[in-house]
Each structure stands twice: as C-alpha cells, then as structure tokens.
Amino acid sequence: MAQVIEQGRGRARGSTSGRASAAHRHDGRLALILITPAVVGFLVFFAYPTVRGIYLSFTDFHVLTPPKWVGLANFRELVGDDVFWHSLRVTLYFVLLSVVVGVLVSLVTAVVLHRLTRSTVIRALILLPFLISGVVAALVWSWMLDPQLGIVNVVLNKLTGHTVMFFGTSAWAIPSLALISVWKSMGYNAVLIFAGLQTIPATVYEAGRIDGASEFQMFRRLTVPLLRPILVMVVILSVISSFQVFDIVQVTTKGGPADASNVLQMYIYDKAFSQFDFGYAATMSLALFVMLIAITFTQMRLARANESDLN
Amino acid sequence: MSTATMPGRSTPHDTRTPHTSGSARRAGFSPGRALAWLYIAGVVLVTIFPFYWILRTALSNNYALATDPSSPLPVGFTLGGFERALGISSVAEAQAQGGSGASLDTALFLRNSVIYAGVLTACIVFCSAIAAYAFSRLQWRGRNAVFSVLLCALMVPGILTLLPNFVLIKDLGLTNTFAGMILPGAFFSAFNIFFLRQFMLGLSTEIEEAAIIDGAGPLRVLFRITLPMTAAPLTTLTMLTFITTWNDYFWPLLVTNDDSVRPLTLALAVFKQSSPQAAPDWAGLMAATLIAALPMLLLFAVFGKRIVNSIGFSGIK
Structure with missing residues (x-):
C-alpha cells in the first residue's frame, strides 16, 4: 500500500512542472468538492457503523429501547455459548472444504486451460455461475440434489441403488453447501489464476524444458512459486467470502438439520432478527471480524505475499 | 492487493496478449x-x-x-x-x-431490481470516478493521508457494519424504501476508488496538461478528457457493481419486508419458502x-x- 501512495506522489510532482503548475492553485477547493461524496459515505456508512458496532457489542440492545452498557457481559456469554462454538466449528469446516477444494480445482483448471488454449469462450463459460446470485445457485442445486426427483439422486440410485439426503442429514449438509459454493466460485478463481499464469514469461518454462524438467516438476517448481501472489489473493478472498456464507444456507437448509449447518452468519442473523438481541449479535460480528483480520494477516505473512519471485 | 504497485497503463485487453510462444502448445496429439x-x-x-x-x-x-x-x-x-x-x-x-x-409478481420485482441495482451502480461509479480524479490529478494538502484512511476500508470485511447500518437506516425511518437500500452503498467504495486511481495514474498526463495550458479548468479536464479516457475501467466497474448489487441478498433482506421495494433475488427466495x-x-x-x-x-x-x-x-x- 505504501508503495502505491509513494508512486502517486512521485507522478504528481512530475506533472507540476512548467506553466501547468499555475493551474493547480485552486485544486484544493475543487478536490474538496470531488471527494465529499466519497468521504461522507465513508464516514456515515463505514466509519460510524464500525465504531457503533464495537460500542453495541458492549451493550444490551433490543432496537426499540436505547442500548444499555453492560461491559463485558456479552463477551462472557459468548465464551459460554455452546451454540456459538458449534457454529464456529461448522463454519470452519465449511471454509476448509470450500476453500481447499475450490482453490485446488480452480488451480488445476486454470493451469490445464492455460496449457491447452487461450480461448476466451471456455473461460467465459466456466465463469457463468459467478454471474448468478447465490439464491439462484442454491435453488437449482437443491432441485438437482432433491432426495426423490433430483437428477443427482436418480443417477446415484441407478448406479448404486442408494440415494443420499444431501440437505437432510447432518453429515451431508456442509459438504453439499460447500459443493454449491465451489461450483459458484470456481470459474472466477480460475480466471484470476489464469490471468496470473499469463504474466509468467515463457522463457522460464523453456529453461525448465532444457534442463529436462517434467510437466509435473515444472508445475510444482515453477508455476506454483511464481503464482504465489495471486494464489494468496485467491485464498484470502475465498476465506473471507466463505466465512460470511449466508444466502445459500438460508435457501437450502436454514441452518439445519439440528444446527448441522448453522454457520456463524446464520446464527448472527437469527439472534438479531428473530430474537432481537442486537447487542449479542454485534458481539458475535465483532468476534467474526477479529478472526477474519487475524486470518488475513497470518496468511499474508505466511505466504510472504508482497514478494513475487519474478522480480 | 499487494501486487497493486504497477501503474495501470495497460488496458484490460493487454492481459490477453500471449506471453508464451505458441509453438510448444501446438504440439499435435498426445495422450x-x-x-x-x-x-x-x-x-x-x-x-x-x-x-x-x-x-x-x-x-x-x-x-x-x-x-x-x-x-x-x-x-x-x-x-x-x-x-x-x-x-x-x-x-x-x-x-x-x-x-x-x-404467484410471483415478477414485473414488480424486476422493476425494483432495476431501480436498486441501476441507481446504486450509477451513483457509486460516478462518486468513485470524481474522487479518483481528485486523488490522482489534483494537488492538495493531505491528499495521501486521506487516501490512506479511505483505503483502510479495503481490509475490513462487511460483517461488522451490516447490523449498525441496519440500525442507522431504521433510525432514519428508511426501512422499506429504495433510499434505505441504496444509500449505504451509493457513495463510497474503497475498491472502486483504488482501481480507478491506479488507472488514472497510468494514463499519460500530456493531453491534460495541453488542455490546461490552453486554458481549460480542472473540472473541464475531468469531464472532457480524463473520464472519456477512463471509459474502459469505468465500464468494467459498472458491470461488476451491477452484477453484485443485482445478486445481493443479505442487505435487501435486512432493510425490506414489503413486496413494493423487494428486489427479484430476495423475492425468489421468499417464493421458494411459499x-x-x-x-x-x-x-x-x-x-x-x-x-x-x-x-x-x-x-x-x-x-x-x-x-x-x-x-x-x-x-x-
């Protein structure tokens, strides 16, 4: 980030040369006008709610009456709340499944596609699910995975003689949701990774080929290390979005059966809008927020995201 | 994110330029x-x-x-x-x-979706574009400090602001209105400002400086030169924002409980439940x-x- 700002400063200085600099005398007033909408939006709908969210997490608040300061009571409740910890485990399981499977499939697809063809049409086709809403994705998959009439179960029944209650059994609920999530995001991640592959110079692979490296060795020793910055970005984006999964859960399982897919966002929504316990819901949001920040920074650290081996 | 240090001189189409030689890839049939x-x-x-x-x-x-x-x-x-x-x-x-x-009153929900996604997209792209111009072209004190503060929002996931924003919209009496659905997203997007500023920094300033020497004011430069030259990334952002807003489920779910303003995505989920x-x-x-x-x-x-x-x-x- 600092580099970006530095660069902006350098360029700006360069452009103030000569007669043009006179024209910049009144820039301050105009700049103020131009950034006002963005700054007001930032203050009113981002900074203020962030501060207020943190404040609300220390209060007892039921929307209709003013918030009452209760100190750490919500946090104590959180520590002893079995449903919260269960939700967290369920969410982590979902994140793990959808991110690991999703990123692996996207990576393999992008690499294979990059070796085979530059066709934008194929990339556009696999991107299709990214354009539709989670609600639409959840609806079509709940139809295809329907226990009696769903095409997946009909085929399964013909092959194995069994059907699977994908959304109706505890063991299958999260994997089924992860399947929808992977299906929906795979194309987007693959297109991002594909763009990263296009930045790797061919000379790297030619050198590898001359040294007698096999296809797989080149993938492991060249492609993956050189792709690291974009892979880290894809992983971080996937983790953040799957931690906040909501729409596909609400349309398919509504958190069931028996809390088996009661992900955090679902539990927060339920606390706030079914039980009107906004203070506690705010506390959980804050906890989720802190976790996401911690995970993001750890991942960036671990992967040394700022360095690309290309430079 | 962190790879964002290169100047945005290239257009989206440049990313398609093959960097590898085609000869190795056209190697005929193999298992x-x-x-x-x-x-x-x-x-x-x-x-x-x-x-x-x-x-x-x-x-x-x-x-x-x-x-x-x-x-x-x-x-x-x-x-x-x-x-x-x-x-x-x-x-x-x-x-x-x-x-x-x-039944689903699809015509009504379709209209709602068009208003919600259309107005929000138009507002946010315009506000981001003029802010990006101020951050990339104009000279003013505190420019980089303000930009750094705004950029913090890139790091913060939406989860923390959702509930307080709902309370705010409710306090303002704007639940079940288009204003309540649109306002929180209409003015500020850290990603859009960052993305457009990067692109503008990569544009050559020669044409703009020539116009300034010819006596054009900065506002004229912005609307007559910089924004037309930024058409490609503006189209990109417009499409991406429109898609995201059209598909948004959670925020409309929070601030509406009435068919008159509900967008189609939300109505569809309700139709499933009925x-x-x-x-x-x-x-x-x-x-x-x-x-x-x-x-x-x-x-x-x-x-x-x-x-x-x-x-x-x-x-x-």
Whole structure:
C-alpha cells in the first residue's frame, strides 16, 4: 500500500512542472468538492457503523429501547455459548472444504486451460455461475440434489441403488453447501489464476524444458512459486467470502438439520432478527471480524505475499 | 492487493496478449493433451449442466416430472411454469399443474431490481470516478493521508457494519424504501476508488496538461478528457457493481419486508419458502429462477468476453 501512495506522489510532482503548475492553485477547493461524496459515505456508512458496532457489542440492545452498557457481559456469554462454538466449528469446516477444494480445482483448471488454449469462450463459460446470485445457485442445486426427483439422486440410485439426503442429514449438509459454493466460485478463481499464469514469461518454462524438467516438476517448481501472489489473493478472498456464507444456507437448509449447518452468519442473523438481541449479535460480528483480520494477516505473512519471485 | 504497485497503463485487453510462444502448445496429439481436454470438457459440463436443467425443468409439467425424473428433455412440455412464475395463470390452472397458487409478481420485482441495482451502480461509479480524479490529478494538502484512511476500508470485511447500518437506516425511518437500500452503498467504495486511481495514474498526463495550458479548468479536464479516457475501467466497474448489487441478498433482506421495494433475488427466495415443502412446484420455481437469472445471462451473452478480461485485469492489479 505504501508503495502505491509513494508512486502517486512521485507522478504528481512530475506533472507540476512548467506553466501547468499555475493551474493547480485552486485544486484544493475543487478536490474538496470531488471527494465529499466519497468521504461522507465513508464516514456515515463505514466509519460510524464500525465504531457503533464495537460500542453495541458492549451493550444490551433490543432496537426499540436505547442500548444499555453492560461491559463485558456479552463477551462472557459468548465464551459460554455452546451454540456459538458449534457454529464456529461448522463454519470452519465449511471454509476448509470450500476453500481447499475450490482453490485446488480452480488451480488445476486454470493451469490445464492455460496449457491447452487461450480461448476466451471456455473461460467465459466456466465463469457463468459467478454471474448468478447465490439464491439462484442454491435453488437449482437443491432441485438437482432433491432426495426423490433430483437428477443427482436418480443417477446415484441407478448406479448404486442408494440415494443420499444431501440437505437432510447432518453429515451431508456442509459438504453439499460447500459443493454449491465451489461450483459458484470456481470459474472466477480460475480466471484470476489464469490471468496470473499469463504474466509468467515463457522463457522460464523453456529453461525448465532444457534442463529436462517434467510437466509435473515444472508445475510444482515453477508455476506454483511464481503464482504465489495471486494464489494468496485467491485464498484470502475465498476465506473471507466463505466465512460470511449466508444466502445459500438460508435457501437450502436454514441452518439445519439440528444446527448441522448453522454457520456463524446464520446464527448472527437469527439472534438479531428473530430474537432481537442486537447487542449479542454485534458481539458475535465483532468476534467474526477479529478472526477474519487475524486470518488475513497470518496468511499474508505466511505466504510472504508482497514478494513475487519474478522480480 | 499487494501486487497493486504497477501503474495501470495497460488496458484490460493487454492481459490477453500471449506471453508464451505458441509453438510448444501446438504440439499435435498426445495422450496427455487428450486427457487434459477431457478434464476441461468435464469442468465445462458440470458448470453448464445446471443451467440446462433449469430450462428443462421450467418447461416441464410439475406432475409429470415425477414420472420421468431423468429424462433429458422436458417432461410433458408446457409453458405453465412460466405462467405461474409470472402470475398470469389462474389459481385453478396453477394447482392443476402442481403449483401452490402462490404467484410471483415478477414485473414488480424486476422493476425494483432495476431501480436498486441501476441507481446504486450509477451513483457509486460516478462518486468513485470524481474522487479518483481528485486523488490522482489534483494537488492538495493531505491528499495521501486521506487516501490512506479511505483505503483502510479495503481490509475490513462487511460483517461488522451490516447490523449498525441496519440500525442507522431504521433510525432514519428508511426501512422499506429504495433510499434505505441504496444509500449505504451509493457513495463510497474503497475498491472502486483504488482501481480507478491506479488507472488514472497510468494514463499519460500530456493531453491534460495541453488542455490546461490552453486554458481549460480542472473540472473541464475531468469531464472532457480524463473520464472519456477512463471509459474502459469505468465500464468494467459498472458491470461488476451491477452484477453484485443485482445478486445481493443479505442487505435487501435486512432493510425490506414489503413486496413494493423487494428486489427479484430476495423475492425468489421468499417464493421458494411459499412453495409446499412436501411436493414443491419445481417447474414453477425453476421458471422463476430462470427469469431472475435472465438479465445476468443476457449481460453475459453481450459482454462475456469483456467480463472475463476485466476480472483477470482486476486480479493482476
């Protein structure tokens, strides 16, 4: 980030040369006008709610009456709340499944596609699910995975003689949701990774080929290390979005059966809008927020995201 | 994120330029390549099949679906599903074909979605563009400090602001209004400002400086020169914002509970809940799903290539 700002400063200085600099005398007033909408939006709908969210997490608040300061009571409740910890485990399981499977499939697809063809049409086709809403994705998959009439179960029944209650059994609920999530995001991640592959110079692979490296060795020793910055970005984006999964859960399982897919966002929504316990819901949001920040920074650290081996 | 240090001089189309020589890739037939093509065919099939299945089910008779669930073609071909989804079949007709009698006022929800996504997209892209100009072209004290503060929002996931923003909209008495749905997202987007500023920094300043020397004011430069030269990334952001807003579910769910302003995505989820649990009207549901996805599919048919390139582009930045 600092580099970006530095660069902006350098360029700006360069452009103030000569007669043009006179024209910049009144820039301050105009700049103020131009950034006002963005700054007001930032203050009113981002900074203020962030501060207020943190404040609300220390209060007892039921929307209709003013918030009452209760100190750490919500946090104590959180520590002893079995449903919260269960939700967290369920969410982590979902994140793990959808991110690991999703990123692996996207990576393999992008690499294979990059070796085979530059066709934008194929990339556009696999991107299709990214354009539709989670609600639409959840609806079509709940139809295809329907226990009696769903095409997946009909085929399964013909092959194995069994059907699977994908959304109706505890063991299958999260994997089924992860399947929808992977299906929906795979194309987007693959297109991002594909763009990263296009930045790797061919000379790297030619050198590898001359040294007698096999296809797989080149993938492991060249492609993956050189792709690291974009892979880290894809992983971080996937983790953040799957931690906040909501729409596909609400349309398919509504958190069931028996809390088996009661992900955090679902539990927060339920606390706030079914039980009107906004203070506690705010506390959980804050906890989720802190976790996401911690995970993001750890991942960036671990992967040394700022360095690309290309430079 | 962190790879964002290169100046945005290139246009989205540059990312398509092959960096590798084609000779190695045109190496004729080999078992490995056949296997690779097979894999890609499989991926494309899994991606596309559900869309076909939506169409196939939407054109079926809901009662007949049970008789031949694996038929690759519509079972008992009828447009009844669409009629129920659009609310133009009578209750008796709907029930005869397995509908619940509940209908979806698709025209109304479609209008709501267009207003919600259209107005929000227009506002946020415009506000981001003028702010990006102030951050990349104008000289003023505190410019980089203000930019750094705004950029913090890139790091913060939306979860923390959702509930307090709902309380704010409720305090303002704006629940169940378009204003309540649109306002929080209409003025500020850290990503948009960052993305456009990067692009503007990469543009040559020569033309702008020539215009300034010719006596054009900065405002004139912004609207006559900088913004037209930024047309490509502006189109990209417009499309991406429109898609995201059209598909948004959570925020409209929080601030609306009334059909008069509900967007289609949300109404569709409600329609699913009104369908009987034991024997849902799958044909009607899939018809409604197809109608909800149609604008995105059309956008895709027209701009598909451009969307692919711009996503790759935004990733590298």
